[in-house]
Amino acid sequence: MDLNSIYQCVITGERDRIEGLIQSALSAGCKPDDIINNTLIKGMDEVGQKMKDGDLFVPEVLMSANTMKTGLELLKPLIEGEERESVGKIAIGTVAGDLHDIGKNLVVMMLEGAGFEVIDLGVDVEVERFVQVIEEEKPDIIGLSALLTTTMKTMGETVQAIGGKTKTMIGGAPVTEEFAKEIGANGYAPDAVTAVDLAKSLIS
Numbered sequence: 001m002d003l004n005s006i007y008q009c010v011i012t013g014e015r016d017r018i019e020g021l022i023q024s025a026l027s028a029g030c031k032p033d034d035i036i037n038n039t040l041i042k043g044m045d046e047v048g049q050k051m052k053d054g055d056l057f058v059p060e061v062l063m064s065a066n067t068m069k070t071g072l073e074l075l076k077p078l079i080e081g082e083e084r085e086s087v088g089k090i091a092i093g094t095v096a097g098d099l100h101d102i103g104k105n106l107v108v109m110m111l112e113g114a115g116f117e118v119i120d121l122g123v124d125v126e127v128e129r130f131v132q133v134i135e136e137e138k139p140d141i142i143g144l145s146a147l148l149t150t151t152m153k154t155m156g157e158t159v160q161a162i163g164g165k166t167k168t169m170i171g172g173a174p175v176t177e178e179f180a181k182e183i184g185a186n187g188y189a190p191d192a193v194t195a196v197d198l199a200k201s202l203i204s
Helices: 004-012 015-028 032-052 057-078 103-114 128-135 149-162 176-181 190-204
Strands: 087-096 115-125 141-145 167-171
Touching: 004 015, 004 032, 004 057, 004 149, 015 032, 015 057, 032 057, 032 103, 032 190, 057 103, 087 103, 087 128, 103 115, 103 141, 103 190, 115 128, 128 141, 141 149, 141 176, 141 190, 149 167, 149 176, 167 176, 167 190
Parallel strands: 087 115, 087 141, 141 167
Antiparallel strands: none
16 A cells, blocks of 8 residues: 555645545555554645745645544544654643634644644633643643734733743734743744744754
8 A cells, every 4th residue: 555645645635535545554454653654744744844835825734734634533543542652732722802713723733743632722712721721731832822913912811820830832813923022922833834843842
C-alpha cells in the first residue's frame, strides 16, 4: 500500500477519499500509528509550509485540516490504549463575549495534526473556566482567541487571572505582538501555522 496517496490526499484536501485510502492501508497491514505520523501529520506540516509560502489560503487549509481530522477520527480508536506520544497538552478557547470560532477551530486542527493533545473549550469562555481547566487538566499552554476589539480586554483579564500558572498564547484578527507583551502573554501567533510553531517553542 502506497502511503504517499494518503499524504497527498491531506495536502489536496480530498476528504471524501481519505477513509477509503486509510481502510486500504490498514487492510494491507499498515500500523495506525505509522499512518498518523507519516501521512496525516506530515501532510499537515506540508500544508502549513505552503500556507506560510503563500501557496495555500485559509479555505484550502481548512479543507486539508478537515481531511486530516476525518483520518484521525478513524484511526484514534485503533490506538486507544496504546500510549501515543503527545507533543504537549493545550487548552484553547475564544474568550468571553466573543462567539467567533473559525480561526480557533483551524488552530485546534493544526495543533492536533502536529501531535498535540488539545482541549477545545469552545467560544464565549469565561475567565473562571480557563482557570478551572488549569486545575483539572494541567495543560502546558492555554490558548486564547478573540476576533472583536471589545473582547481584547477580556483576554488581558484572563491572562492576569492565569497569573503565570501556565504558559499563555494569544491570537485573533485584532491582536498584535505589542498587545501580547502589554498583557503579559507568553506569545502571539498571527495565524494557525505560526500557532503550531509557537506552541512547540513554548513547550521545548
